[in-house]
Amino acid sequence: MIKNIASAFLLFISTFAFAQQGTSSPYSFYGIGDVRFKGTIENRAMGGITSQADSIHVNLQNPAYYSPIRLTSFTVGATFGSGKIESNTDASKAQRTSLDYIAAVIPTKKMGFAFGVMPYSSVGYNVLNTTNSNLIRQYSGSGGINKVFFGTAYSLTPNFSIGADVQYNFGRIETKAINAYDGVEYATREVNVSNATGVNYNFGLRYQKSYKKSYFIYTALMYSPESTLRFKNDRTLALISSGASEIVIQEESLNVADSKLKMPSKIDFALGFGKKNQWSIGANVLVQNSSNFGNRYNEIDNVKFETATRFSFGGYIVPNYKSFTSYFQRVVYRAGFRYENTGLIINDKSIMDTAVTAGLGLPLRGTFSNMNLVFEYGKRGTQTNGLVQERYLNVGFSLSFNDQWFQKRKFD
Template sequence: MSQYSKVLLLTLTLGLGWSCANLNAQGLGNSPYSSLGIGEFYGDAYSDNSGMGQSGVSTASGFQINNLNPALWVRNRFTTLDVGLVTQYKDITAGSDRQTNFGANLAYLSLSFPVKPRWVIGVNLKPYSFVDYQNEAIKPVIGTASVARYITSGKGGINKASITNSVQINKYISVGLESSYFFGNARRSSDVNLVMPGENPDDNYLVSLNQRTTYSDIAFRAGAAVRIPIKKENKLNLNLGGAYSFSTSLNAENTTTFELTQDSFPVTLPDTLNNNQSGSLTIPEQYQVGASLEWPFKLILSADYSRQSWSQYRNYNNLSESLRDVNRIHLGAEYLPRFTSLNYFNLVRYRLGFSYGNTPYVVAGRNVNDTNISLGFTFPMGRGYQNFLSFALIGGQRGNSGAGQVKERYGRAVLGITLLERWFVKQKLD
């Protein structure tokens, strides 16, 4: 590795690691649905899989890390650093109201390295979910001439730090285990601003109920993958894969305070209703299965199905919040024109994807569905084209403007940077 590459690698690792620690609670812009459950999810797909409809549980190229299945990390034969950034533009409609917003965040920071030819260890740091919403309503106070302004808001999120062990059992089968530590917090508040008629607005009373919940615990995800040759000389493979995330109960500590203020000055001393009260939050099990046809270094066609049992979710107060099980399909294709070509654009990998399913959220007794399509590109870069720059563009819609739901039309972009290096290859002397 050149001195320049070492400096670049160290700068990316330290700089983006600091960014993840400081930015992962900021979310991707206002999301009304993040007020339900533990918020909105980032998903496990990296930039390359994001461009294929978030599919790829059964196959991996070895050029980039595939985080959808712990068993596929072993395909990375060289030390690999994968860094991702995500941005999102969203158009939100609720009845006659409309809002647009934009958000950006670090999507993932991963490092994998081969310990032995058939054993790879990986470390990963990424946001898991985020809470970012603010809702406002004005209603009359019954029996008086006053009106009350109700404001509910939330900020925060849960993050995930993981260690993955991936092993090649034989020529065709690999298995993996991801051990993760969840951590983070969410802050939610409910404010009521009482507006008295004929009085100075600065004299209005504000009643605030503030809640802060901190989460921490460990969780596990296991995976397996099988590559079955269909044609001789590795011309066509059938890949099968699956991943299972075990249900876990996150430790939770809750602090709730009550305040009454007038013109920003306290009317009474703030009252702490509970302080660091212990509880738990249940994240349900999830399984993913997939199959793909692979013409090595040419074409991949993949199809995945995922299900997570959010009906088993329980919040800090042991309530289900009426969440429903999530079922999704993911379809994707990746095309590499000519791996041995001297033409640069024949070395670019092109992707297309589609994903459809429901979210955990239910509004007015109806599921909130999510549909999206995606495009992706991976550009080789650097000396020997051993590093890669990937883009994924995703456009979709969640919910609809009827039946009391909120319709969200979104455009998301994921940028991935992949650096490969042969750190653990033994040098031979003539």
């Protein structure tokens, strides 16, 4: 039954994969857009930490966590977000809905194999600039970079495992700029389209040790070396009618050189401890060498990049996972905090992102499957230096179907 539900659900939702706008942030104009969190809804609910390994929860942050999985697992996650964007002179609201990941992990005795698809970055903004009383400028963008990944992990001992995955990055980013003058019948429009491709790798280590029978301590390390993302660029200029219809009067395609971006290397270290099946607490530190990063076009002179860092802290508690009388005693209650320097500098101001998170892990009766929720409230950016600040509330949802596959039964 679980197999049929998982197959039907994944087939349905893959039809709409990444068709919806994944961000509404004006900061997604820079670089390759708003870089998305790689982990699952469960990890996000704990501030983005890499938690300890268990047998039924998929961990996509570190490939070394594929081998502790003991049941074949399919997981799907999505997010609805709303936010308010404020400058010193104006404010606006925006909403977005996005599919976060579709992934599967298939275990063997000492190994685990994983594959899936998820967005790497999202572009989605619509900005109207009317600082010049005679000139109205409208900027918009859409698209992003997606990734298909395949990974494997091997348990060298019950406490220690290693893993790696390869990711094929692909996507399309379109940006548009319209200049219109008051009293002038026509406006100009510039459209830039970039089709991206590239490959990158992740390597991971995981160690987890029990002591005093019921307690444990864990640590994990993930490293991604520098890689290259290649863009095939196209640009068109057009004379259009002023107004919402954008009727093209004249259009011309321009030759634009293809470009490359160095995707920065990063390292993520995790440490935590807890009591088996009752509670856990942990922290992550991620450092990304973004100082050599850039934009698809070298025409933006008020932007540069620096080393990005993210600090995450969180955990969970389960009141009584063996309770037969109270469902809520078996619910996983999660919470966390995240503080991040995104690595983006605009007008000599570093763009920071902070958030608090909370979530629930809801077991599905009679199965090892579960449903997970996350509530995330945060802010990004600043209203100083002519910039904007975003306040956002994200609600995430995931389903994880877990069952024993590919195992020969002794009795039918």
